[in-house]
Amino acid sequence: MKRFSSVLISIVVLAVFSAGFAFAQSPAKDLVDDACSKCHSIKRVYSANKNLAQWGITLDRMIKKGAKINPEERDTVLKYLNTLNK
Ligand code: HEC
Numbered sequence: 310m311k312r313f314s315s316v317l318i319s320i321v322v323l324a325v326f327s328a329g330f331a332f333a334q335s336p337a338k339d340l341v342d343d344a345c346s347k348c349h350s351i352k353r354v355y356s357a358n359k360n361l362a363q364w365g366i367t368l369d370r371m372i373k374k375g376a377k378i379n380p381e382e383r384d385t386v387l388k389y390l391n392t393l394n395k
Contacts, residue, residue, distance in 0.1 A: 337382075337389035344377045355393060364390040 345354045359367060368387055372378055378386050 337385045340378065340382055340386055341389060345371065347376070348374070354390070358394055359390070360394065361387070361391045 341354060342351055345351060357367070364387055368376075368378070368383065368390065372383070
């Protein structure tokens with residue numbers, strides 16, 4: 310019984326964590342899919358392999374060009390881009 314409970318608790322904890330992750334990730338993904346596919350294919354973003362610092366430089370360059378990412382969104386988008394590294 311004790312063992313069953315701990316398995317159950319692990320499943321619940323895992324489910325809550327992955328749901329939280331999905332919630333945290335999808336608004337950033339929506340932003341990127343929308344704002345970063347205006348001038349070039351979104352493949353350009355998903356095929357890039359950059360670290361956090363490199364993404365920061367690229368993102369700022371894209372914002373200067375006209376990408377619609379406001380200062381409050383920049384951090385979330387940057388964190389999301391950093392998860393794309395292969
Ligand atoms: C206003 C047009 C425009 C928008 C919007 C835009 N880009 Fe770009 N992007 C460009 C142009 C032009 C180039 C090629 C010249 C260059 O690299 O500066 C480029 C190149 C790139 C490259 C390849 C070059 C490199 O440094 O690896 C990546 C990656 C990239 N963009 C990511 C993004 C991301 C992420 C977004 C969304 C935040 C975005 N772009 C939105 C115009 C845009």
